[in-house]
Amino acid sequence: MGRLTVFTETMAEEVLKSTPTDNQAALREAKRGILDFLASAFAGREDAGIAKLLHAIEEEGGNPITPLIAQGKMANRRQAALVNGFMGHALDYDDVHSDVRGHPSSVILPVLFALASGREISGKSFLDAYIIGVEVMARLGQAIGTGSYLKGWHNTSLLGGVAATFAGARLLGFTVAQMRNAVGIAVSQASGLRVQFGTEMKPLHAGLAAQQAVQSIEWTQQDFHGTEMALDSAIGFLHVYAGKEADEAVRAALTEGWGKSWRIAEPGLWFKRNPFCSAASHGADAALALAQLNLDAEAIEKIDIVFPPGGDAALIHKRPKTGEQGRFSIEYVVALALLGQPFTLGNFGSAAVSADAEKLMRKMFRSNDADHKPDPQAIPKGRFTIVRIALADGSVHSREVCVPKGSPQAPLSDAELESKWRESAPDLEVAERILQAIRGLENSSLRELEELL
């Protein structure tokens, strides 16, 4: 069995010797990623779930070490990771990475903030650890393939806790042996099912994964021992969830070309304009284009929505009852667009779906087309959504989108991202101070930013 441990060890060695902030593109995207995470967390700061988690934490008690974002409160590292992770993902407004098929920053950044609290950590170390966390999560996503997601796991938590453990171990300067051990502890806490989409548990997956990483790091600091074979063994993490052999393809996905470029910049993070699942973004843009035609909703006979096979797996609600479920419903998103309803937080809250939207959704039919060839630039690769409206007069209006706005191929500009941030922040003064702290982060202590949260 000794031979195979080389594999987890190789990753740990790569992680420890990397300083990805030397790469300008990676550094730029990391700072944009922190800003987007904070925009998402601040926008979610009054989500009903937060108060529930805060009550539970109060009953538990704990040493106040780490700030709970935008709450004016502190909690212990584990609790802060849990709540801040939830907050980042509460509105499904946080970043996505197509290699991950999930949300990296709402797991990784709460872990790094929690571990950095009360320690002297430079902004540069923090950025290095963050870029590495995204790198590992994207590589794990490629290694594990699509099977586990399609079967029912949620990659945000399934992969996020393991990736954030690598990142946290890097932040604290663990040895290779400590990092390998922490990852060994982490793999036995990986979990999270897609059946939760549309409930408060979906965003809590980010928090649970962050808690998992903090636990794995803290227990390793106490010399608690887990497996050395976390990623290598034939009954290790990758094989159990993906059902693959520990073959060269998996090794290549995890370590090949390490450091040549960084996945936070290539293909890059996808920052959302709208608070719903990114799998609905293509269809949303198509529906917005169709809305320009000012079609009469009453005259619509049928709406076909076409995906590649599996492309709509995340969109588990075909007939959502609430706006919250509507975050995972292409039908609801298309209905809002065609009815001229904005993609505001209010339209994706706990209120019931409007009668108009419900009526329009009843005319919609999803299908999969395995033969359709999308734009080679499509993101994720091979993805497209076609929205095709048939009117009573026999006319048909159709739009196809392969590259939605906000995705790395059609990115938000710095100005657009900063405007998302300013809309989410509680007031403009706080917004500007945090913006300045992030802009100069690689040359300052993390504490300057932490104190503003």
Add this chain to the structure above:
Amino acid sequence: MGRLTVFTETMAEEVLKSTPTDNQAALREAKRGILDFLASAFAGREDAGIAKLLHAIEEEGGNPITPLIAQGKMANRRQAALVNGFMGHALDYDDVHSDVRGHPSSVILPVLFALASGREISGKSFLDAYIIGVEVMARLGQAIGTGSYLKGWHNTSLLGGVAATFAGARLLGFTVAQMRNAVGIAVSQASGLRVQFGTEMKPLHAGLAAQQAVQSIEWTQQDFHGTEMALDSAIGFLHVYAGKEADEAVRAALTEGWGKSWRIAEPGLWFKRNPFCSAASHGADAALALAQLNLDAEAIEKIDIVFPPGGDAALIHKRPKTGEQGRFSIEYVVALALLGQPFTLGNFGSAAVSADAEKLMRKMFRSNDADHKPDPQAIPKGRFTIVRIALADGSVHSREVCVPKGSPQAPLSDAELESKWRESAPDLEVAERILQAIRGLENSSLRELEELL
């Protein structure tokens, strides 16, 4: 989707209306189960892992609510569930259930103790909840089948946290809707890999599952929402881990004949005489019988150890380096028996395997025989282990065991179980007082027992 929620709901309804302590056999076995759990936990009270977890908890802080068994300390409910779960399973000395293929009591009882603390809970309610927890865990084990275990998950944690959530919800008198919600929260935390066998993470799986249940209960008390489709959905817990359809067979395993008898008594818990994995028990008894022949270890040419296919899946170490790994090695257990070394805790600790044992293990070869027909009473069903020794003079000595001592078909007597308890307790006075408290538990408050922990 509404139709299917009937399934999780039916289970919750059954759980809430059951009072299994009315069944004398179940009541008796529940009291034996509590005694055996406490014997295992007290025996493990100085395990090196405990001090590590206590340091981690001290750094976290928390309101002291629940006793940490045999430590003279308190922690919050979540932390106590984690540590007491670990302690119960630390030496692999705790009970097993063949339907579970794992350890029920080290998950369920720490959860019930944690939730009972500071509340008025009768001993009878506690016993009812415990019997129900074992019932649910055994039924989940039957519903999920063998595939998930063979693939690499550890049922103690994979099933234990969900089962303990049902038990905890019963203890606190949740409504059907609350119980369903708590189970919804629990399924997204289920985890734990067999690759950890032989590390400190294996016993922590019991603690993590207990933590998972406490979190699921406490978050439900705050009205935090998870899926209503935890067990029903085609992307719900059972289907994702077992790969099965939500068909009638699964429904039957979970609800059919509920309350006619209780799985804690039929087939019953398996209390261990020895601190190693129960899958090695058959081979251990066979080797002990062979040891009676006083064979000369030097004269042994070869030892064949034969299992049914998959029967040795839990025994992941063929050439263990330490006694701790030896808990999951049939080779090590057989070597100890043949060398006349006792099955003491010291021989299953962190010390290196002796040169004699190592030498003898090199002569051992495992194989699987799919055609061999074991005793119809075999436990688990179809299980056997044959140990066959070939000597240099050409003679062959062989023993087969299908029903090891301690298993429900050859149970420890009350006197044997009480003797295990007295050997584990710190002193005889404490031992007697706890024994008395358990004997009269159904007629007293839980507090009397709790105060002795």
